[in-house]
Amino acid sequence: MRLDIFSVGLALGYLLGQGMADEVDDLAARGLENRRAYDAEVGGERTCTLENAAVRKEWNALADNEKREYIDAVLCLQKLEPIWPQTEVPGVRSRFDDFVALHIVQTPTVHGTANFLGWHRYYMWQYEQALRNECGYTGYQPYWNWATYADDPLSNPMFDGSDLSLSGNGAPTDHGDVTIAPGLVVPSGTGGGCVTSGPFVNMSVNLGPMAPIMPNIQPNGDGLSHNPRCLSRDISAVVSQSLTKTSDIVELITTKEDILSFQNYMQGDIASGFLGVHGGGHYTISGDPAGDFYVSPGDPAFYFHHSQIDRVWWIWQNLDPANRLHVVAGGTSMFGPSTRNGTVDDPTDLGYLGEAYRLGDLLSTTDGPFCYIYG
Numbered sequence: 001m002r003l004d005i006f007s008v009g010l011a012l013g014y015l016l017g018q019g020m021a022d023e024v025d026d027l028a029a030r031g032l033e034n035r036r037a038y039d040a041e042v043g044g045e046r047t048c049t050l051e052n053a054a055v056r057k058e059w060n061a062l063a064d065n066e067k068r069e070y071i072d073a074v075l076c077l078q079k080l081e082p083i084w085p086q087t088e089v090p091g092v093r094s095r096f097d098d099f100v101a102l103h104i105v106q107t108p109t110v111h112g113t114a115n116f117l118g119w120h121r122y123y124m125w126q127y128e129q130a131l132r133n134e135c136g137y138t139g140y141q142p143y144w145n146w147a148t149y150a151d152d153p154l155s156n157p158m159f160d161g162s163d164l165s166l167s168g169n170g171a172p173t174d175h176g177d178v179t180i181a182p183g184l185v186v187p188s189g190t191g192g193g194c195v196t197s198g199p200f201v202n203m204s205v206n207l208g209p210m211a212p213i214m215p216n217i218q219p220n221g222d223g224l225s226h227n228p229r230c231l232s233r234d235i236s237a238v239v240s241q242s243l244t245k246t247s248d249i250v251e252l253i254t255t256k257e258d259i260l261s262f263q264n265y266m267q268g269d270i271a272s273g274f275l276g277v278h279g280g281g282h283y284t285i286s287g288d289p290a291g292d293f294y295v296s297p298g299d300p301a302f303y304f305h306h307s308q309i310d311r312v313w314w315i316w317q318n319l320d321p322a323n324r325l326h327v328v329a330g331g332t333s334m335f336g337p338s339t340r341n342g343t344v345d346d347p348t349d350l351g352y353l354g355e356a357y358r359l360g361d362l363l364s365t366t367d368g369p370f371c372y373i374y375g
Contacts, residue, residue: 031318114342243280
């Protein structure tokens, strides 16, 4: 069932009542009104409007039955046969793995690039469509508001290890501090081993590792062979307290006026020791595969993190839609100077997972193939 814009107000009201609303939610509400005014000014016939768009909600705003339905759909996706041929990706074992494989293969051209935000928006939407169309999920992809439990992410019901969580932390291991990059070291957390409870306690991570940060995990070639192992995590309050507080998100949204500075600050610069909220969310979860730049979608929590990334971009766009809704900037490769700058006319191709679109058609959540907003 689609939810109209009034349901967004109800969702925000719930967050406020639970003490979960913050300044970012205020910016989201202001941006939504700006977007309404912009759409009215532009005019014209629209198939998707703010009133009939689907609403993606924060995980903790979902009812128990909605959480169960989502979890069941992910478990279903992990049992379905892959569509990616094993002749190309020998390790793929499920439809869930299809999305991990795509991220591994395309990582060099969709990070630190002009298409980072648009590509991930489309990627996330295709994952949502697979849950809905292949596994009977009737809701939409929830997001993880990092800031709500930034002081203590393990207190977030998302990670409490209950049947209605995304499973919890890994078992305690003596693995030492984690070096994300030279000079960028995160103290060892309280986990590091296999997750011990919750819906994904027995799931198999089949692909990777490629660029693991955990000192007790070694890379495995190109990451595409079959390498089954447990889902492990080392959830870190040190990272979340440093990078994904409300003030960090507000600074990103309110002080970056152009798309290049916005996306660069969001993604951070590992070489200089700054992770941004993007790295902050990934390395809050850490472990294997969440702490692996290439293989991170192998942890079901990835999709909640990147829905929040998409939401933060959506808020930023809506605050000035005339100047922010249809712009891209940056190169076309994350490795060294790009041969050229990306443009809105660049093709965005998900291979076996989705048809190609112009990047410019993926910049609005209510245009192109999309019709959703955030609540």
